[in-house]
Amino acid sequence: MKQLVLLMATFLIAGNSYGANLFAGQSKAEAMCSQCHGLKKPSVDSPFPRIFERDFTYLQTALQQYRDKTRKSDIMNAVTGSLSDDDIDNIAAYYDNIHPSK
Amino acid sequence: MKITTKILSTAVFTVLSLSVNASDDAHHSNQLYQENCASCHGADHGGYIAPALNADTLKGRSPTALRSIIMTGSFDTLMPPFYGKLSDDDIRGLVKHLQSTPKQPNPAWTLEDMKKSVQVYVQDESTLPSKPTYEIDSMDNIIGVAARGKYGRGAGSKAVFINSSTHKEIGEVPTGTAAHIIEFNPTNPRWAYVKTDTAEIFKIDLYSMKAVRSIKTGMNGPGIGISRDGKYIMAGSFVPHNAVILNADTLEPLKTFELEGVDPDGKMVSSDSGMIIGTPFADIFAIALENAGQVWVVDLTEGFPVTKITDVGRHLHDAFLTHGGQKLMIASYDDSIVAAIDLKERKIIKKLPAGCVPHVGGGSAVKVDGRTLGFGTNFGDCDKMVVSVWDLDKMELVKQIPVSGGTESPAAHANAPYVAVDIISKDKRARTIQLIDKKSLEVAKTLDVGGHAYFPEYSADGKFLYVSAGYNGDEVVVYDSNTFEKVASIGMESPAGIFSRGRVKYMTRGLAPDEMKGAK
Numbered sequence: 001m002k003q004l005v006l007l008m009a010t011f012l013i014a015g016n017s018y019g020a021n022l023f024a025g026q027s028k029a030e031a032m033c034s035q036c037h038g039l040k041k042p043s044v045d046s047p048f049p050r051i052f053e054r055d056f057t058y059l060q061t062a063l064q065q066y067r068d069k070t071r072k073s074d075i076m077n078a079v080t081g082s083l084s085d086d087d088i089d090n091i092a093a094y095y096d097n098i099h100p101s102k
Numbered sequence: 103m104k105i106t107t108k109i110l111s112t113a114v115f116t117v118l119s120l121s122v123n124a125s126d127d128a129h130h131s132n133q134l135y136q137e138n139c140a141s142c143h144g145a146d147h148g149g150y151i152a153p154a155l156n157a158d159t160l161k162g163r164s165p166t167a168l169r170s171i172i173m174t175g176s177f178d179t180l181m182p183p184f185y186g187k188l189s190d191d192d193i194r195g196l197v198k199h200l201q202s203t204p205k206q207p208n209p210a211w212t213l214e215d216m217k218k219s220v221q222v223y224v225q226d227e228s229t230l231p232s233k234p235t236y237e238i239d240s241m242d243n244i245i246g247v248a249a250r251g252k253y254g255r256g257a258g259s260k261a262v263f264i265n266s267s268t269h270k271e272i273g274e275v276p277t278g279t280a281a282h283i284i285e286f287n288p289t290n291p292r293w294a295y296v297k298t299d300t301a302e303i304f305k306i307d308l309y310s311m312k313a314v315r316s317i318k319t320g321m322n323g324p325g326i327g328i329s330r331d332g333k334y335i336m337a338g339s340f341v342p343h344n345a346v347i348l349n350a351d352t353l354e355p356l357k358t359f360e361l362e363g364v365d366p367d368g369k370m371v372s373s374d375s376g377m378i379i380g381t382p383f384a385d386i387f388a389i390a391l392e393n394a395g396q397v398w399v400v401d402l403t404e405g406f407p408v409t410k411i412t413d414v415g416r417h418l419h420d421a422f423l424t425h426g427g428q429k430l431m432i433a434s435y436d437d438s439i440v441a442a443i444d445l446k447e448r449k450i451i452k453k454l455p456a457g458c459v460p461h462v463g464g465g466s467a468v469k470v471d472g473r474t475l476g477f478g479t480n481f482g483d484c485d486k487m488v489v490s491v492w493d494l495d496k497m498e499l500v501k502q503i504p505v506s507g508g509t510e511s512p513a514a515h516a517n518a519p520y521v522a523v524d525i526i527s528k529d530k531r532a533r534t535i536q537l538i539d540k541k542s543l544e545v546a547k548t549l550d551v552g553g554h555a556y557f558p559e560y561s562a563d564g565k566f567l568y569v570s571a572g573y574n575g576d577e578v579v580v581y582d583s584n585t586f587e588k589v590a591s592i593g594m595e596s597p598a599g600i601f602s603r604g605r606v607k608y609m610t611r612g613l614a615p616d617e618m619k620g621a622k
Binding site: 035043 | 173177252576
């Protein structure tokens with residue numbers, strides 16, 4: 001229960017400060033990112049960056065740069081091509097909010 | 103880590119023996135295939151838990167599209183992304199290799215090979231602790247989860263053990279390649295056995311949560327069973343087509359069996375091993391020959407003689423026990439039946455109607471209003487998506503309950519009101535579990551678990567339902583069996599099968615422990 005309340009509280013904070021929707025972010029992350037970066041964290045056997053350790057602003061900037069191709073990566077440029085600003089904010093808020101136990 | 107290296111060296115050995123006169127490039131690609139892909143796609147390129155990859159199946163496919171699947175993986179499936187794990191050149195080489203390599207003949211893996219593969223991690227078992235090194239009320243409360251690991255091998259692949267009354271992890275054992283099945287020794291609670299996708303079997307000491315020995319019984323194949331006295335293990339493979347009886351204590355292989363026979367259509371075929379099961383009813387194993395449609399009953403006496411029951415069905419797979427373990431209910435994929443077999447008379451009792459591509463998982467049986475009802479899930483995605491319910495005393499169909507998709511594995515418990523089935527159809531439905539009311543035999547609830555939700559299992563006391571949020575869900579989720587409030591989540595990479603030690607008490611999930619007494 002305590003955990004749930006805590007979760008709700010974080011959700012509200014996250015929701016307020018970024019105007020982002022965590023649930024929408026989670027469902028995008030599931031569909032588009034989890035394969036490589038994990039829904040929480042990437043596979044211990046994978047070479048993909050641990051994006052859950054990054055904060056909202058870092059993620060938002062990185063995704064915008066990948067989308068605008070000012071940061072180059074064949075894979076990330078392709079993945080982010082179709083994302084809207086809202087999508088980016090939602091996904092960034094979702095990963096910012098993830099704190100896997102180990 | 104030592105374990106992983108040892109398994110890898112066995113794998114490399116296998117690769118060498120499979121590719122004697124290949125050119126250097128092909129040799130390199132074959133090695134990459136065996137080390138990265140074969141655990142899922144089959145060491146013989148014939149498919150296993152993933153599609154066959156060979157010249158035939160990939161004929162006419164665009165190399166660019168195949169390269170892209172290998173780089174990014176396939177979303178919502180077990181196919182992982184190899185971008186950054188393999189170089190672009192390696193991936194191109196693999197595509198070329200796969201599109202020009204035919205399905206390979208059955209490789210040899212003899213009793214001698216198995217003997218040589220035995221690894222001993224703990225020489226002197228008397229040095230192991232004499233009781234669990236963690237708090238637990240009863241060893242039956244242990245639940246084991248096969249954590250596949252994203253790549254089906256590596257540091258993410260392990261068997262994870264959980265105390266199902268506290269929902270806390272109590273230990274984990276690395277398995278090198280994806281853990282697939284966990285069996286518990288029915289007579290000595292300290293031993294468990296884990297079989298991997300690449301057919302290694304680990305003997306695990308649950309008191310210290312350590313692997314003490316392992317053996318490689320083949321290249322691929324999930325089949326494993328343990329005898330009622332806890333003295334023998336039988337294991338069977340998809341690649342190659344054989345089975346073996348092991349000493350459960352030392353893992354020493356005692357006898358191998360070539361799996362072949364005349365199928366129901368009169369053709370002599372070499373066969374994959376389907377389910378293998380030990381029963382509280384007798385000192386026997388039953389093994390399904392998938393393609394030959396036969397069930398063999400092996401007596402655990404001098405020479406391990408075999409009684410063959412033929413014409414059971416077209417493409418047999420998995421099974422469950424009833425009537426104190428005297429009767430076996432076995433699913434047959436291609437003719438949509440579940441065959442009831444009497445293990446005493448060693449003959450078919452009846453073939454019961456099922457849904458499309460019946461896959462009973464571990465099966466379930468419950469006592470309701472004086473009747474014993476068996477529940478059968480069905481893999482197939484067809485118009486008629488149902489869970490079959492049979493009266494196991496009369497051996498007749500009671501009802502086919504409509505569910506929202508294909509199903510793979512039912513869970514039941516004598517103390518829990520619902521039978522849980524996992525919906526596996528390839529869309530959002532795969533996130534869900536449906537709960538069937540034991541009395542009304544209707545779906546009462548649908549749970550959205552997340553990930554690819556599968557392999558539901560009740561805790562030994564029936565109070566909690568465990569479900570794997572597999573593929574990218576990366577957690578096992580625990581529910582209260584009555585309220586379905588989420589009570590815990592345990593993180594791990596790509597969890598799949600969940601196995602309660604309680605199973606050794608109730609034979610088939612859903613029955614009360616006293617069901618087994620009559621048998622002994």
